[in-house]
Amino acid sequence: MxxxxxxxxxxxxxxxxxxxxxxxxxxxxxxxxxxxxxxxxxxxxxxxxxxxxxxxxxxGTVWLLRAMVENRLLSVDEALNALGLMKTRKRRLPWTEAERILRGLDHDE
Structure with missing residues (x-):
C-alpha cells in the first residue's frame, strides 16, 4: 500500500x-x-x-493467531506449535493467556 x-x-x-x-x-x-x-x-x-x-x-500476535485459526488458515495445533516456537525464541507474550485462548478455539468448532 x-x-x-x-x-x-x-x-x-x-x-x-x-x-x-x-x-x-x-x-x-x-x-x-x-x-x-x-x-x-x-x-x-x-x-x-x-x-x-x-x-x-x-x-498483537495472539490476536493474529486467533484470527488465523478462526478463519481456518491454521489449525489450533498449528497455532500452538507456532506459539511454542515463539516461546523458545524468547518472544515476550502472555503465554498462559495465549494458550488458553487458542485451546478454547478447539471447542468452538
Whole structure:
C-alpha cells in the first residue's frame, strides 16, 4: 500500500509528540493504519502507546493467531506449535493467556 504525502508528513511529525519510542518506518506504518482506518499489528510497546494516542487500534500476535485459526488458515495445533516456537525464541507474550485462548478455539468448532 502507498502512504499518501499528507500521511507521510503526519508520520514525520509524530516523533515531536512521542519522541524516539518508534523508528521512522514504524511511524510510517502507524500513519498508513490511520490513513486506511485499519488496525495496526505490532508487539512494540512504544509504537502501541503512540498508536493508542492517535486513536489507531492495535492488535498483537495472539490476536493474529486467533484470527488465523478462526478463519481456518491454521489449525489450533498449528497455532500452538507456532506459539511454542515463539516461546523458545524468547518472544515476550502472555503465554498462559495465549494458550488458553487458542485451546478454547478447539471447542468452538
Amino acid at each position: 502507498e502512504v499518501t504525502s499528507a500521511y507521510v508528513e503526519y508520520a514525520f511529525q509524530l516523533p515531536e509528540q512521542y519522541g524516539d519510542v518508534a523508528c521512522h518506518n514504524d511511524y510510517l506504518a502507524l500513519a498508513l493504519a490511520k490513513q486506511e482506518g485499519c488496525p495496526l499489528l505490532t508487539g512494540d510497546q512504544g509504537l502501541k502507546q503512540a498508536s493508542l494516542g492517535e486513536d489507531v487500534s492495535v492488535m
